[in-house]
Amino acid sequence: MEEGNKNEESRVLVKGSELYEVVQLEVDKGRSKYHFVDTLSRIWFGPILGQTINSNSLDEYWPEVASNSHGAWKGIRHEIIKIDPKVAVAQGWNPGDPLKVLLRIKPIEKKMNGGIGINQVVQVDSKGMGPISFLSYGRTNVFGAGEAISAKVEMYMKSLKRQFQVEFRKPLDISSPIPSHFIATLFHNSNEQELQAFHQNDSGLSLSYSKGHHTFQWLGSIRNVIPRSDAPFEIRQFSGESFKSAIKHVYRLDNRDDPSLPTVGWANSISSEIAGAGGDVHHVKQEAMVQYNFPLHNGLGTFNLFGQFGYILPYNGDRVRTCDRIHMQMVGFERFGVGPRSYGKPLGGGLHYCLAAHLTSNNLIKDFGLPVHGQIYIKAGNLANAPESSIGSVKECLTNLVDPTNARVVVGGGLVVPFQNIRLELNHTIAVKVAPTDLTKSFGLGLSLELSP
Amino acid sequence: QRQNNQPQQTRSMALNTIFVTRSRDGDNLPFHPASLRIKVIAELTGFPHVVKEWDDHLISPTEELPMLLTPERQMIGEPFLVAQLVRKGFDLDASHTDSEQLDIRMLNFLHTKLDNIWDYHCWLNPNNSVASEVERNSKVPIPVMCVRYLTSTEIKEVGRLKAMNYVKAEQAYSEAQELIALLADKLQDKVWFFGDKPSSFDALIFGHLYCMLFKEQEDMSLSVMVQSYSNLVQFCNRVLKDILGVTKVLPPTADKKTLFRNLGKEVSLPQFEDLKLDSKFSWKPVLGFVAVACGVTAFYLDRRN
Numbered sequence: 001m002e003e004g005n006k007n008e009e010s011r012v013l014v015k016g017s018e019l020y021e022v023v024q025l026e027v028d029k030g031r032s033k034y035h036f037v038d039t040l041s042r043i044w045f046g047p048i049l050g051q052t053i054n055s056n057s058l059d060e061y062w063p064e065v066a067s068n069s070h071g072a073w074k075g076i077r078h079e080i081i082k083i084d085p086k087v088a089v090a091q092g093w094n095p096g097d098p099l100k101v102l103l104r105i106k107p108i109e110k111k112m113n114g115g116i117g118i119n120q121v122v123q124v125d126s127k128g129m130g131p132i133s134f135l136s137y138g139r140t141n142v143f144g145a146g147e148a149i150s151a152k153v154e155m156y157m158k159s160l161k162r163q164f165q166v167e168f169r170k171p172l173d174i175s176s177p178i179p180s181h182f183i184a185t186l187f188h189n190s191n192e193q194e195l196q197a198f199h200q201n202d203s204g205l206s207l208s209y210s211k212g213h214h215t216f217q218w219l220g221s222i223r224n225v226i227p228r229s230d231a232p233f234e235i236r237q238f239s240g241e242s243f244k245s246a247i248k249h250v251y252r253l254d255n256r257d258d259p260s261l262p263t264v265g266w267a268n269s270i271s272s273e274i275a276g277a278g279g280d281v282h283h284v285k286q287e288a289m290v291q292y293n294f295p296l297h298n299g300l301g302t303f304n305l306f307g308q309f310g311y312i313l314p315y316n317g318d319r320v321r322t323c324d325r326i327h328m329q330m331v332g333f334e335r336f337g338v339g340p341r342s343y344g345k346p347l348g349g350g351l352h353y354c355l356a357a358h359l360t361s362n363n364l365i366k367d368f369g370l371p372v373h374g375q376i377y378i379k380a381g382n383l384a385n386a387p388e389s390s391i392g393s394v395k396e397c398l399t400n401l402v403d404p405t406n407a408r409v410v411v412g413g414g415l416v417v418p419f420q421n422i423r424l425e426l427n428h429t430i431a432v433k434v435a436p437t438d439l440t441k442s443f444g445l446g447l448s449l450e451l452s453p
Numbered sequence: 454q455r456q457n458n459q460p461q462q463t464r465s466m467a468l469n470t471i472f473v474t475r476s477r478d479g480d481n482l483p484f485h486p487a488s489l490r491i492k493v494i495a496e497l498t499g500f501p502h503v504v505k506e507w508d509d510h511l512i513s514p515t516e517e518l519p520m521l522l523t524p525e526r527q528m529i530g531e532p533f534l535v536a537q538l539v540r541k542g543f544d545l546d547a548s549h550t551d552s553e554q555l556d557i558r559m560l561n562f563l564h565t566k567l568d569n570i571w572d573y574h575c576w577l578n579p580n581n582s583v584a585s586e587v588e589r590n591s592k593v594p595i596p597v598m599c600v601r602y603l604t605s606t607e608i609k610e611v612g613r614l615k616a617m618n619y620v621k622a623e624q625a626y627s628e629a630q631e632l633i634a635l636l637a638d639k640l641q642d643k644v645w646f647f648g649d650k651p652s653s654f655d656a657l658i659f660g661h662l663y664c665m666l667f668k669e670q671e672d673m674s675l676s677v678m679v680q681s682y683s684n685l686v687q688f689c690n691r692v693l694k695d696i697l698g699v700t701k702v703l704p705p706t707a708d709k710k711t712l713f714r715n716l717g718k719e720v721s722l723p724q725f726e727d728l729k730l731d732s733k734f735s736w737k738p739v740l741g742f743v744a745v746a747c748g749v750t751a752f753y754l755d756r757r758n
Binding site: 137139203220222225226227229231232233236237239240241242243278279280342343 | 509
């Protein structure tokens, strides 16, 4: 046992790899509020009390503790202080037993996060992949209970997309095993929709509450659609400003082993949105997705099934605006290549479905450094026009949607390379059945965060 | 009174839609000279169309209403509408002599002059500009109105000042007085400006005269100017009744402001007429400076801690 510095209370700081019995626990709350530290302490530090520990083992334990502090702490520092020998003896210590010690824990506050830089983006925009320059700044544990404030400015260099966002995040009910958060976001986005021939500015505020698999959100957004000179009438008629006030609920459950290359498990999500609580946009929008994965016999690969359905329905005499329409992305088609068009410009639709079946192999090339999987697939889907707020129009659009003669069907195969939670695909697709206005693409390189159509 | 200048070939029965600005009085007559002009021309030539009222000028490819949408979904915006109608064979000036047609084309410059005067009267006359802005935002949600106020007011005023070159009200209203006198002299006691047949010039002038006479605003200087020429008032009422089927009563002007009624006399102009951009205070740079100062202070304090 090494002796450290003696403090005024004759307690000795000790270090080492020997075993100690923790009989007292002290937590230095630092900048955090008492309630926040107390709740987290009880959950994570309580089990330590009365235990026999090894100082080095604590160093391995703290990162997990810090990761559950809602971003407030970046680490934990501890001190092991030997208690008064007389007190130790009075508590039943005998020579040869592990020393009875006081464990003092001090969370290391994470003060600032953020940065300046240029990133190669994974999330594609209308011009595809390209660099993003960003500037961000954030502070954690702002008011001492795990709150975080951050501001971010992003500029997509290839397209003219600009995003500015200020976010306030607060963890709620810290003691609950199911995490819950309140998030308020102020944003301003400027986006050039080049393929659709209009520019869109969005400014607004969103308030969301998430607990477990559920997220409830209110979104207030002022959208300004400015058509380009070559925009067709169907886009021009929805130009100008509109104020959308919408309440949204998202339920998402995912028990796949790996979203980018799932081999077992399933995932589903349902989102429902009602716009019209104030504002001049009135619609009901729902989207549902389900995905199943079955490992094949003898571990040869995986069979993946994917299904997606969505609709947007206006009410109160409103019509579905250009910026609210649904766009469907399918392998084998150009971006915005599926659905209604006018003078070559994609208009988007109001009802869509997509069904897909994949057969994914195991790693084909051993000792390559990166796993390379093969896949073959068949996909079918349709995107029908947006209905107006009348029963007849909805029936007509639904009939168009489910009509087999309007379905798009593609088959194909390719390679899949999962890389750091990103799915990189190189595919060759054959269009079996497409609409005359669709824009197909035989060879495609795709990036996504999860298996999608 | 309507002329039928249809071409010899079979007339298309497909529907054309003319988008005009929205009327406020429920009589389908918007206070927008260009929209009224095209309505009169379409009625006089028998052009098959339906009229649709619209709020946003951005629907037009030229960003100006009125706009024509053909059955083939082709869009033609102002100022190319009249030329498009002529190309389709609906030419109101076809029955006039060559020299009259030349005169009509030469006098078309009055459209720009009168347009600028009308814009000034609505948006830069301090007695009328607030009401015009309120009217523009009346059907818009409050958050959109706030964003418009924060982002576009200064830009609009800069644009209008530069386009019109009217730095002082005296310039705008003295020119208005001269033009109105010119029109009265041109019309005399005739039915139409160019004899006994209507022309596109009549439609053009009617659009402007209607707006000047009938729009109720705090300052009715233009209405008073036009009302002093009875032949112009009769011309306007005649077109309203015979072509558009509407009868309207002139709004009262006795209790309205007419700051520029007698420009020959000494008129004390309000001081805010001298709009200079560099003297206009804006909150935006102040808010921007405060935001940057807060950010820098927070960064410094964080580093210090």
